[in-house]
Amino acid sequence: MPSQAVRVVSTRTVKPPPPAASRERIPLTTWDVSMLSVDYIQKGLLFPSPPSPTAHLLDHLAAALAHTLHAYYPVAGRFVTDTHPHGCSVSIDCGGQGVQIVHAVADALSIADLIPPNADVPPLLHSFFPLQDAVNYDGHHLPLFVVQLTDLTDGVFVGFAYNHALSDGTAFWDFINAWAEIVRAAPAGPLTSRPPLLKRWSPQGDGAPVVLPYADLSEVIERLKPPPLRERMLHFSSESLVALKERARQELLAAGDTAGAAALTRFQALSSLMWRCITRARRLPPEQETVCRLAINNRGRLQPALPKEYFGNTIYAIGTEAVRASELLERGHGWAAAAVGRAVAAHTDANIRARVEAWMAKPMIYTLRFFDSSSVMMGSSPRFDMYGCDLGWGKAVAARSGRANKCDGKTSLYPGREGGGSMDAEVVLSPENMAALEQDHEFWAAVTPDS
Known part of the structure; x- marks a missing residue:
C-alpha cells in the first residue's frame, strides 16, 4: 500500500519551560560526533486504540512532553558548529528551540496490516516514522526529536525519530519512558525517575569540545541509500x-x-x-573471513563506571576474532557462542580508553560504508524497556522500527512482549539471502512460531 495511506493532520512544536540559567552549550564527545553521518534512531510502538480519540489526547501528551524536556532540555536544542584554527567542533545549543508532535491518520489500515503473522515487516510501516531521510548532522536545523502518532482503524502507532548523535539507545529509552511516566501522572506531575546525567564524559574529565580536522564538516557527511532489503521480526521464547x-x-x-x-x-x-545461519545463507566462499559484531554499552565497563542515567552516546561496535566461513560452520554453535563471549569479556576499561585515544589521533565519521558485507551486526538491546512505555493506554502490542540504519546482515534485538527473558530479533537481509535463511532448518528450529 502506498505511503499516501498515511495523512498528516497536524504538527505542533513543544518547548521546555524557560530555563532559569543562561543559554547552555554541551560539546559533543568522540562517541557523539562519530554518529553525525548516521540516520536518526527510528523506533515505534503499536498500541490498541486509546480510550479517547488521539486528537483529544494531544494537549495532555504535549504538556507532559514539555515537563519532560525540563529535565531533558538538550533534546529540545539544535546542533551548532564552531570553527577552530585546525578544524571544527559540534555542540548542542540548548536554546529550547523545541521538538515536534505530528498527528497523522491511516484510516484504511489496521493493526493486522502492520504486523502480519509469518510474513515480512511490510514496507508501508516506514511511512509511520517522521524525518525519513534525515541524518544526525541535520540536527543543525531539524528537531532532535519528533514523534508521530498515527491513528489506525483499531489502534495507534507511535513512531519516534531521535537524533543518534544526541545519545544512544539506553538514554533514548530512558527519555521515552520518563515522558510516559509524566503522561500517566497528574498534568503537572514531576519527573519521579532519576534525572539524566547531562555532563558528557571525556578521558580527561574536562568536557572540552572534540575538534575534528575538517574545515567544512558538511563535506564529509554521506547520505547512503541501502539496496533492496527484506526484513522479518522473529520471536524467541x-x-x-x-x-x-x-x-x-x-x-x-x-x-x-x-x-x-x-x-x-x-x-x-x-x-x-x-x-552462523546468516553466513550459511550467504553461501560465502569457504576462505572468506567473517566476524560477528555487537553494539556494546560502555557505561558499566568504564572505571569508574558511568551511571545508567548518563545521557549521551557511550557505545562501541566490538567484534569476534575473524574466522573463515567454512570453519565457522564446521566448529559449531558452541564455539561461535564462546567467541562472542570472548569479545564481550575483552571489552574492558583499558580497551575502551585505547579506542578513544586511537579515534582522537585519527577521527572518523561512521557511515554504512564501514559495514562488512561478509559479517553480521547485532544492534539494539533486549534490555531496553520498550514495553514499559505506557502512555496511559496499556502495554504496547508490538515494537517496530523504520528504515533507518539498515543493511544486509543487521539484526536488532528487542525484549519479547511477554517478558521472562524472551527476545524478538529484527533480521534484515538482501532478498536472496533472506530466501536462503528461510530454508535453514537449524535456524527455524529455534524460532518460536507466531501464536
Whole structure:
C-alpha cells in the first residue's frame, strides 16, 4: 500500500519551560560526533486504540512532553558548529528551540496490516516514522526529536525519530519512558525517575569540545541509500533461548571448554545462531573471513563506571576474532557462542580508553560504508524497556522500527512482549539471502512460531 495511506493532520512544536540559567552549550564527545553521518534512531510502538480519540489526547501528551524536556532540555536544542584554527567542533545549543508532535491518520489500515503473522515487516510501516531521510548532522536545523502518532482503524502507532548523535539507545529509552511516566501522572506531575546525567564524559574529565580536522564538516557527511532489503521480526521464547544456550553449553563441555560453557548467556547463544545461519545463507566462499559484531554499552565497563542515567552516546561496535566461513560452520554453535563471549569479556576499561585515544589521533565519521558485507551486526538491546512505555493506554502490542540504519546482515534485538527473558530479533537481509535463511532448518528450529 502506498505511503499516501498515511495523512498528516497536524504538527505542533513543544518547548521546555524557560530555563532559569543562561543559554547552555554541551560539546559533543568522540562517541557523539562519530554518529553525525548516521540516520536518526527510528523506533515505534503499536498500541490498541486509546480510550479517547488521539486528537483529544494531544494537549495532555504535549504538556507532559514539555515537563519532560525540563529535565531533558538538550533534546529540545539544535546542533551548532564552531570553527577552530585546525578544524571544527559540534555542540548542542540548548536554546529550547523545541521538538515536534505530528498527528497523522491511516484510516484504511489496521493493526493486522502492520504486523502480519509469518510474513515480512511490510514496507508501508516506514511511512509511520517522521524525518525519513534525515541524518544526525541535520540536527543543525531539524528537531532532535519528533514523534508521530498515527491513528489506525483499531489502534495507534507511535513512531519516534531521535537524533543518534544526541545519545544512544539506553538514554533514548530512558527519555521515552520518563515522558510516559509524566503522561500517566497528574498534568503537572514531576519527573519521579532519576534525572539524566547531562555532563558528557571525556578521558580527561574536562568536557572540552572534540575538534575534528575538517574545515567544512558538511563535506564529509554521506547520505547512503541501502539496496533492496527484506526484513522479518522473529520471536524467541524464553524456553527456546534456554534450549539454544544449553546446546551451546553441551558442545563446549564436550570440547573441554569449561570456562566458555560457564560464562555462556542467552545473548551469546542467539547472536552466534544468527552469525552462523546468516553466513550459511550467504553461501560465502569457504576462505572468506567473517566476524560477528555487537553494539556494546560502555557505561558499566568504564572505571569508574558511568551511571545508567548518563545521557549521551557511550557505545562501541566490538567484534569476534575473524574466522573463515567454512570453519565457522564446521566448529559449531558452541564455539561461535564462546567467541562472542570472548569479545564481550575483552571489552574492558583499558580497551575502551585505547579506542578513544586511537579515534582522537585519527577521527572518523561512521557511515554504512564501514559495514562488512561478509559479517553480521547485532544492534539494539533486549534490555531496553520498550514495553514499559505506557502512555496511559496499556502495554504496547508490538515494537517496530523504520528504515533507518539498515543493511544486509543487521539484526536488532528487542525484549519479547511477554517478558521472562524472551527476545524478538529484527533480521534484515538482501532478498536472496533472506530466501536462503528461510530454508535453514537449524535456524527455524529455534524460532518460536507466531501464536
